Amino acid sequence: MHIPDGFLSAPIWMSMWIIAIVIVGYAVKRTNEKLGERHVPMMGVLAAFIFAAQMLNTPVAGGTSGHMMGGVLAAVFLGPFAATIVMSTVFAVQAIFFQDGGITTLGANIFNMGLIGTILGYYIYQGIRKVIGGEKGMLVGAGVAAWITLMLGAIACAIMLGASGVVPLGVALPAMAGVHVLIGAIEAGITVVVVGMVLRSRPDLLELQKI
Amino acid sequence: MKHDFIDKYAELDSVIHRLDPRIKIISFFSFIFFVISTQPPRFSIIFAQPSEVLMGSLKFLFYFLLIFSVILVSKVPLRFVFKRSLVIIPFVLLIAIFIPFLKEGEIAGSYSFASLHLNVTYTGLETLFNVLSKSWLSVLSMLALASTTKFPRLLKGFEKLGMPRVMVMIVSFMYRYVFVLGDEVMRMKCARDARSFGGNSKWHIKTVGNIIGTLFVRTYERGERVYVAMVSRGFSGKIKILDDLHVRKLDLCFMISFLTFLTMIWAVL
Numbered sequence: 001m002h003i004p005d006g007f008l009s010a011p012i013w014m015s016m017w018i019i020a021i022v023i024v025g026y027a028v029k030r031t032n033e034k035l036g037e038r039h040v041p042m043m044g045v046l047a048a049f050i051f052a053a054q055m056l057n058t059p060v061a062g063g064t065s066g067h068m069m070g071g072v073l074a075a076v077f078l079g080p081f082a083a084t085i086v087m088s089t090v091f092a093v094q095a096i097f098f099q100d101g102g103i104t105t106l107g108a109n110i111f112n113m114g115l116i117g118t119i120l121g122y123y124i125y126q127g128i129r130k131v132i133g134g135e136k137g138m139l140v141g142a143g144v145a146a147w148i149t150l151m152l153g154a155i156a157c158a159i160m161l162g163a164s165g166v167v168p169l170g171v172a173l174p175a176m177a178g179v180h181v182l183i184g185a186i187e188a189g190i191t192v193v194v195v196g197m198v199l200r201s202r203p204d205l206l207e208l209q210k211i
Numbered sequence: 212m213k214h215d216f217i218d219k220y221a222e223l224d225s226v227i228h229r230l231d232p233r234i235k236i237i238s239f240f241s242f243i244f245f246v247i248s249t250q251p252p253r254f255s256i257i258f259a260q261p262s263e264v265l266m267g268s269l270k271f272l273f274y275f276l277l278i279f280s281v282i283l284v285s286k287v288p289l290r291f292v293f294k295r296s297l298v299i300i301p302f303v304l305l306i307a308i309f310i311p312f313l314k315e316g317e318i319a320g321s322y323s324f325a326s327l328h329l330n331v332t333y334t335g336l337e338t339l340f341n342v343l344s345k346s347w348l349s350v351l352s353m354l355a356l357a358s359t360t361k362f363p364r365l366l367k368g369f370e371k372l373g374m375p376r377v378m379v380m381i382v383s384f385m386y387r388y389v390f391v392l393g394d395e396v397m398r399m400k401c402a403r404d405a406r407s408f409g410g411n412s413k414w415h416i417k418t419v420g421n422i423i424g425t426l427f428v429r430t431y432e433r434g435e436r437v438y439v440a441m442v443s444r445g446f447s448g449k450i451k452i453l454d455d456l457h458v459r460k461l462d463l464c465f466m467i468s469f470l471t472f473l474t475m476i477w478a479v480l
Contacts, residue, residue, distance in 0.1 A: 004299045005243055006345025007306075028377050040377060041441060044384020045392075045434035051385065052392035052430075053423045056400060068423070077427070089381050096365075097218065097357045099298050099350045103243050166338055167309040186416060193420020194427065202428050 001157050002094070002109055005102030009164040016160070017107030023115055024088050027081035034211050035082075043078075047086045050074060051093075068190045071117025072125065072146040076138075076195060079210025080122040087114035108160055112153040121149040135199055138206070142195045147188040154180035218365075220287045220358040226461075227285035227359045232368025234462040238469045239356040243349045245473045246274055251341040255333035271344045273476045277469075278351045287358045295354055299346045306342055310335035362386050367456060388437075392430060399425065 008016075031039075054067045074083035088110050094100040101109040128141035158176035162169030198205055221228070227235075252267025282292055311330055357365070363383070370379045399422045407418070438446075 002302075004302055004342075004346035005349035006247055006342050007302065010248070025375075028375055032377060039438075040380045041384050041438045042431075042434040044381045045388050045430055045437060047381055047385040048388040048392045049427060049430040051389050052396045053426060055393065055396050056419050056422060068419075070423075073423075085378070085381065089378060089385065092378075093382060093385065096353060097362070099295060099353050099357075102346065102349055103240060103353065104247055104349075166306060166342060168312055171309055171312050186412070189413075189416035190420045190423065193417050194424040197421050197424030198427060201424070202431075205428065205431055 001113060001154065002091075002101030003105040003112075003157065003160070004099075005104050007102070007164065007166055008105050008108055008160055012160050012164050013104045013108055016105075016111050020088070020107035020110045020115070023119070024084060024110070027084040027088075030081045031085060031211055034209075043082060043086055046074070046078065047089045050086060050090050054090075068187050069113055069117065069150070070191075071114055072121040072142060072149055072187075073191050073194055075118040075122035076125055076142050076191075077198075077205065077208070080119045082211040083118040083122070084115060087118055108157075112156045112160075116153050116156065117146070117149040120152070121145040124148060138199065139192050139196055143188040143192040146191040147184040150184035150187050151177060151180055154184075218357060218360070218362045220291065221361045223286055223359075225284060225286045225359070226465075227281060227355070230359075230465055231456055231458050231462045232360050232364045233371055233456065234458065234466045235356055235360055236365070236368050236372060238466050239352045241470060241473060242274075242278060242352040245477050246271075246345055246348045246352075249274075249345075249477060251337055251344070253333075254336050254340070257333075270476055271348070274348050274473075275351075277472050277476070278348060278355060281355050281469075282351065285355065285359045287354075292351065292354050292358070296347060296350045299343075299350055303339075303343050303346070307339060310339055364456075371456060384437075388430075388433070391433075392426065395426060395429065396422070 031043075050070045053070055056067060071083065071087050074086050077083075078086065091101065091110050091114055092106060095103060095106050095109070122145070124145040125138075125141040128144055129137040131137070132140055154176045155173065158167075158172040159169065161167045162172050195206070249270055250267065252264045254264060257264045282289070310332075360368070363386070366379060366382055366386070370376070403418055403422065407414075
C-alpha cells in the first residue's frame with residue numbers, strides 16, 4: 001500500500017501533505033507539552049521496534065507474504081499522538097532509505113497507513129474497550145480497530161488513486177477492499193496476540209500514560 | 212550480525228558521496244518535483260503529431276540520463292540500483308491490470324482470450340507510461356540520495372533544512388537501535404524457523420504475535436535502561452551535535468548545474 005511517486009495527482013498529494021503536516025505537527029506539540037524531550041529516547045527505540053516488527057513476514061495467500069503495519073498496536077501502547085509520531089517517522093525513513101513509498105506521496109501514505117490507524121483506531125479501540133470492559137474488551141477492541149482501520153486505509157488508497165485518474169474507482173475500490181479483508185484479518189490477529197501476550201507478561205505496560 | 216541495509220554503499224568514496232548532504236537533499240528532491248510535474252506524452256496523437264509525442268518521451272529519457280549519470284559517477288553498483296528500483300513493481304502491476312478497463316478514448320489494440328475481450332486504449336497506455344516512468348525515476352533519485360550519504364550526515368542535513376528537532380532525535384535513536392532490535396528479530400525468527408516448518412495461518416499469526424509481543428517488552432525495557440543511563444550521564448533533553456557541514460564551491464556548482472539541467476529538460480525540450 002506504499003504509494004510511489006507519480007501515482008497521485010498534484011491536488012491530492014498536496015492536500016494529503018497539508019493534512020499530514022497539520023496532524024503530525026499537532027501530535028509533536030501535544031507530546032512535547034506532556035512529556036518534554038526527555039521521553040524522546042523511548043519513542044526512538046519504539047520506532048525501531050515498529051521497524052523490526054515489520055521485518056517479520058507472515059504468509060498471506062498464494063505464496064505471497066506480508067508484514068504487519070502496527071499503527072493500532074503502537075496506539076494501544078502509547079496513545080494516539082505518540083503513536084502518530086512514531087509511525088510517521090517510520091514511514092518517512094522507509095520512503096527515503098528504502099524507496100518504499102514516494103516523497104510527494106509521503107503525506108498520503110502517512111495518512112492511509114499511519115494516521116487512520118493511530119488516531120481513529122485508538123478511539124475505536126477505546127470505545128469497544130469501554131463497552132465490553134476488562135481484558136476481553138482490550139483484545140476485541142484492538143482486533144476490531146486493527147481490521148477496520150486497515151480496511152479504511154485500503155479504501156482511502158483506492159479513492160486517492162481513483163481521484164487521481166490512475167485507476168477507475170469502480171474497479172479499484174472493490175479490488176483493494178477485497179484483498180485487504182484477509183490482510184486486515186491477519187493484522188487484527190497479530191495485534192490481538194501481541195496485546196494478549198503483553199497482558200500476560202507485563203500488564204503494567206498497557207497502563208502507561210497515553211498521549 | 213552486520214547490517215548495512217539502511218545506507219548500503221554510503222561508505223564508498225566519490226564526488227557525489229563527498230557533496231554536502233543539504234545540497235544533495237535539495238537537488239534530488241527537486242528532481243522528483245520536476246519529474247512529477249512534467250506532462251506525459253499523449254500517445255493518442257501519435258499519428259497526427261508524432262514529433263510532439265517524441266519530444267514528450269524524450270524529456271523522460273533526458274531525466275533518466277541525468278540521474279543515471281549521477282549514479283554512474285557515484286560508483287554505486289548499477290546492479291544494486293536496478294534491483295532496488297524494482298520496489299515499485301507491485302504497484303505498477305496493480306495499475307497494469309486496470310488498463311483494459313480504462314475504456315474511454317480511442318482503442319489502440321484489442322485482444323481476445325477465449326471468450327474474454329480486452330481493449331487497450333491510448334488513455335490506458337498514457338496512464339501506464341506516466342506512472343511507470345515517474346515512479347521509477349523518482350525511486351532512482353532517492354536511491355542516488357540514500358546510497359551516497361551516510362545516515363547520520365543525511366539526518367544532519369535534514370535538521371539544518373528545518374526538520375523538527377523532536378523528529379530528528381527520534382530518527383537518530385531509531386537508527387542506533389534498529390540494528391540491535393534487528394538482531395533480536397533475526398534470532399527469534401531463526402529460532403522459529405528451526406523449530407517449525409509449514410503450519411496453518413492461525414499458528415503463524417500466533418507465533419509472529421508472540422515474537423512481536425516479546426520484542427515489545429524487551430524494547431520497552433531497553434528504552435528505560437537507555438534513558439536511565441543517559442540521565443545518569445547528564446542528559447537534560449538537549450542533544451549537542453558537532454556541526455561540521457560546509458557548503459563548498461563544488462557543492463554549489465553541482466546544485467546549480469543539476470537544477471539548470473532539470474529546468475532545461477522541463478521547460479525547453
